[in-house]
Amino acid sequence: MAKDDTLANQIAKTLAERIISGRVEPGTPLRQDHVAEEFGASHVPVREAFRRLEAQGLAVSEPRRGVRVAGFSRAEVREVAEMRAALEVLALQNAAPHLTRAILDQAEEINNEGDNAPDVQAWEQANRKFHRTLLAPCGMPRLLKAIDDLQAASARFLFSGWSAEWEAPTDRDHSAILVALRAGQVEHAGAILRRHVLLGGRSPR
Amino acid sequence: MAKDDTLANQIAKTLAERIISGRVEPGTPLRQDHVAEEFGASHVPVREAFRRLEAQGLAVSEPRRGVRVAGFSRAEVREVAEMRAALEVLALQNAAPHLTRAILDQAEEINNEGDNAPDVQAWEQANRKFHRTLLAPCGMPRLLKAIDDLQAASARFLFSGWSAEWEAPTDRDHSAILVALRAGQVEHAGAILRRHVLLGGRSPR
DNA sequence: TCCTTCAAAATTATAGATAATTTCGCTTAT
DNA sequence: ATAAGCGAAATTATCTATAATTTTGAAGGA
Known part of the structure; x- marks a missing residue:
């Protein structure tokens, strides 16, 4: 096809x-x-x-x-993380009013998939899907496209770091974001998301 | 050439x-x-x-x-403004530590040019130059490229709205940003910048 | 031994030609 | 009149060919 x-x-x-x-x-x-x-x-x-x-x-x-x-220096990785943080928070703020119970449940489902992922690739895929599920309802296509490209850049870094040994980390941040959103605390959810994205771009130990 | x-x-x-x-x-x-x-x-x-x-x-x-x-709906104009606001503030925060007295003076000079601009085109050019002068020292090429593209989109809207009648508005926001930066109040400068970009994208009266 | 020079090979950039798809306008039937 | 069908014209997407540029590598000189 x-x-x-x-x-x-x-x-x-x-x-x-x-x-x-x-x-x-x-x-x-x-x-x-x-x-x-x-x-x-x-x-x-x-x-x-x-x-x-x-x-x-x-x-x-x-x-x-x-x-x-394209190559990526440490500085570029940080740059991408900062941009993602700023734009994803913006998207979340605009998506929040349109987030239904069903969407949040779906996000939780995806998050669970990620926790059980057998390898980095599967985990990354679930992670990306999680973010997109929460952000897509903002209805801002240009913003979403920009975020997509930045996520791709982030993924490159992720894969380059730990392709071999890797274990699925139950994602506390994701869960916390969902809790905050369910409680209607959009600002708080945004703050967690921001930290999550920034720290996610740190170098592998 | x-x-x-x-x-x-x-x-x-x-x-x-x-x-x-x-x-x-x-x-x-x-x-x-x-x-x-x-x-x-x-x-x-x-x-x-x-x-x-x-x-x-x-x-x-x-x-x-x-x-x-490409066409642009009111929603898209708002989207671009929101993205610009988020990214320009990020750029400013990262540029701030590298802003010298000389750069701020230069920005002020450009701002004065803008105030005396004979038409929208000239004003927009000065406006763009002002922003770029303050943000470029952040040293984040990908971010700057993204901002450039967004500014271009903003400019489209500006030109479509008031190409004919137009008078140079002495830009109070720009001046206020410089004052804040000179005082080392980066957060405050960012807040003004954010408001400035968001309101700049409002529809013509 | 190392640097310069120069020609062959590889590669990019553009042009010209062709196939495939869409658009447009006319005809024809309802 | 209006809508459906059909064919010509326009347009996109691709391929093949050619020109221009860069890279490579070997030969010759310092």
């Missing part, structure tokens, strides 16, 4: 997944012809895919010198 | 300027062949330019149905 109709989009998605999962290392050059050959396509859609990756911050391109997988 | 080396980037910049200034209306279809002909180029770089505009939120693209100049 075509995930996205246009070839360029499919290529972009595949490459994005590869970069986020850490399967290709930061700094790796992405050669348009090689990628094109791999996908059985010409390099025109590949170039467009590159542009999308660039916009998402997953790749960097220097004119006439090609595009490489 | 070539502003940006690659044709695609030049085309993107030109089109972006055209959209922001309001010279092309929201909803206008952008035909790759027409644009290509206008620039004396083939449509390959044009398509790449479209992708960039899309990423900046200046155009929307539906697969196989082309790309059109």
